[in-house]
C-alpha cells in the first residue's frame with residue numbers, strides 16, 4: 212500500500228497588493244491549522260515583502276518562495292501597463308511555475324494548488340501535474356456573480372452599452388432587480404475598456420470553474436443571496452472572510468503594534484498614528500484609494516478643496532505613484548507641498564490602514580471600494596464614501612450604499628461641492644441612520660470570525676477537505 216502523502220499546499224496570488232494580502236492571511240491560517248504551505252510570490256513582490264512583517268512566519272510550516280514574472284526589474288508593473296504583465300503571466304511566469312512545481316524547490320511535492328481567481332496558470336499547471344486546484348477570487352461574491360452573468364448580458368444584447376447613458380437602469384442581474392444602473396456594473400462592461408483586458412478577465416472567470424472548490428473572502432451573513440447564485444456554478448464554496456479579522460482572531464495576523472500589517476508591500480508611515488492621537492473622537496476622514504488607482508491633478512485638487520471646505524480634519528494616503536498624466540518631477544513637488552503636516556490634515560505615502568480604521572479619531576472612510584478596504588471598513592465599523600474606479604469597485608460601492616446601507620456612493624463624480632456634501636451627509640446629517648446599519652453589519656462580521664462563526668467553521672471545513680483531496 213502507498214504511504215499517504217503529506218499535504219503540501221501551494222498558494223499562488225496575482226502579483227498585486229490587494230491579492231497578496233488576503234492570500235497571505237489564508238496561507239498563515241492554513242499553516243496555523245497544521246498544513247504545510249508554500250506562498251509563491253513573484254521575485255519583484257517577494258523582495259518588497261520580505262524585509263518586514265511576514266519575514267518570520269508563524270510556523271515552520273509556512274515557506275515564502277518566489278519565481279520570476281518574466282518582466283525586467285525596471286518594469287513599472289503599473290495599471291497603465293497591466294497588459295504586459297498579464298501576457299507575461301500567461302507565458303514566462305507559467306513556465307517558471309511549472310519548473311518550480313517539478314523541481315526540488317517544491318519539496319515535499321505540492322499536493323494542492325490554491326490559485327488566485329485571475330491566475331488560471333495555477334489551475335493549468337495543477338492539471339498537468341494531476342494535482343487538485345482550488346480557486347480563490349479576492350472579489351466580493353456580488354461582483355463575481357455579475358462577472359458570471361456578463362456573457363448572458365452580451366447574448367441578450369444588453370452589453371455593450373454607450374458610455375454616455377450610464378444612469379439608465381440595468382435589468383437582468385438575478386438577485387439585484389431594481390438595484391443597478393449601467394454605471395454600477397464592473398468597469399470591464401464599459402466600452403472604454405480595452406478588449407484584451409475584457410477577454411483576459413472573462414477567460415479567467417470561466418477558468419475558475421475548472422477548480423474543485425471556490426474560496427471567497429466574504430461572510431455568509433453579508434452576501435447570502437449572491438452566494439446562493441454562485442452555488443449554482445460551484446458545488447463547494449468556502450466563505451472565510453473577513454480574512455484579516457480571522458487572522459487576528461487566530462493570532463496569525465496583527466494590526467496593532469510596531470510591525471507592518473500582514474502582506475504589506477510598502478513601508479507604513481506610522482507617524483500618522485501620532486497625528487490621529489491629537490484629533491477629536493470620530494472627527495477625522497480617512498482617505499485612501501488603495502494600491503493601484505491613480506488620480507489626475509484636477510481630481511486631486513477637487514478632493515482637496517472639498518475636504519478642506521467641509522471643515523473636517525483628514526488623513527490622506529497619496530502614494531508616490533498616485534498621480535496620473537503628470538511628469539514625475541511636477542508630481543513629486545505637488546505631493547511634497549501637500550505633505551506639509553498641519554493640525555487639520557496629514558498626507559502620507561502609505562498608512563497602517565487596518566490600525567488607522569480602528570483608531571477612535573476616525574469617523575469616515577473615503578475609499579475606492581476595493582474589496583479589502585470595504586471589508587476593513589466593515590470590521591472597524593467605519594461608514595464609507597465610495598469613489599470606485601476599476602474592477603469590482605463599481606459593484607461593491609453600489610452594495611455599500613443601496614444594499615448594506617453603510618455608506619454613500621459618489622461614483623464617477625468628484626467635484627469639490629459633491630465631496631463636501633458627501634462628507635457632511637456621512638458625518639452629520641445621515642450619520643445616525645448609516646451608523647445604525649454599519650453597527651449591525653460590523654457585528655455580523657465579528658460573529659462570522661468568532662469560534663462558532665460561519666467563516667471559522669468554513670475554514671475548518673476547508674482544512675479538512677484539503678487533507679482529503681491531498682490523499
Ligand code: UDX
Pocket residue numbers: 227228229230232349350351472475499500501502503504528560561562563564565580581582583584585587601602603604
Ligand atoms: C485590488 C482591487 O482594486 C480591488 O478592487 C480588488 O478587490 C483587489 O485588488 P486595491 O485596489 O489595492 O486592490 O484595493 P483593496 O482591495 O482595498 O486593497 C488595498 C489593501 O492595501 C488593503 O488591504 C489596505 O489595508 C492596504 N492599504 C492601503 C494599506 O495597508 N495602507 C494604505 O495606505 C492603503
